[in-house]
Amino acid sequence: MENPMQALIADSDIYALTRKGEAQLRGAKTTLPPLALELLVRIDGKANVAELAAGMPAVAQNQVKETFGTLVLDGMIELSAQRNDALEFGEFSGLAAPLAPSAGAVTRAKREATAGVTSLEQQGYYVRIARQPADRPTLPADRKPHAVIIEDEPHLAAFLKHFLAFEGFDATLAANRDEIVQALRQPARPDLILLDVMLPDADGFDVLMKIRQHVALRAVPVIMLTAKTTREAVIKGLAGGADGYITKPFQTEVLVKAIKTMFGMAQGADRDPWNTHEV
């Protein structure tokens, strides 16, 4: 059976042993398979996944990643703080301790992704709002809500900005790494981030992880807006902390409904409880 964590393990990830992992490694007995044990020996909080995989004799990449995933799920390893250095958003200050998706988050994301792919096959697009009710954002009363749209297709970006403006948002566009850093470093915290995955010089999943690690930005709702429609991509987005995943091409009313639901602005037939929103 496929390990859902495999899709979450990036070559550039740097992992360190948890206490449980240390105990497993130093214990008198272990039930771990040889490859998992070998990785526990080698994981040092410095080398990334690709480097460790390259040093493993005659083992397939996907097998190494699957084992990494299993070790994360079993709580033996966790993303190391050094990952922050490995990523290239050096100017992106205010990082908190890095987060790894919990086993529960991965299970939920996997279930949602399965439903999503079915929906995608039937309807051509899929939306899931995964945020829990307690985390529902409230719109500030004294100013327009501010959205950051991270999208490199200029017409689509303009289209989204136009739609959000009509819905009462101020929107800032960012199409590449520098613009993302600039937009997210503004003093006013955004109230919403729409995030494309495939960007010219950045990976949306990495951006999502940086946002979720950032002290000031970690609670900002993020909707992944992407043409990456594979089950693995949906799992990766939701388990990585995205509040919603909308596949492109999308219908605008679907996006607007999702945003309104996220902000508790939906009325009548548009009203939809948190965590059950699937359009």
Add this chain to the structure above:
Amino acid sequence: MKSEDDFERGLEAINEAFRRALPEKVRQVEDIWRELQAGHAAPGTVRELQRALHSLAGSGRTFGVSGLSEAAAAAEACATRIESGSIADGALRSDFERLLENVRNAASAP
């Protein structure tokens, strides 16, 4: 706050701009494909091809260009096979040519 009319006019303007830019976007895909076929493409060129198609796949239907998203998504999937296979694979090349033709047709449809 903009009126409904302003909003609709703005939307129409963006739609028109997208349609005007479409031939250039398709030409860009064709240029990258030619570069790849010539055999001296820079590393990362297949990725560039995938990205250009991915962008069309993600936007076509939103702008009401019928069939473009589907055609571009199919070509993007084929480009992914090219990345893991070989550009010298004749069957793969003709598959891609056929899919690219579908993208051209969808993009130029009224």
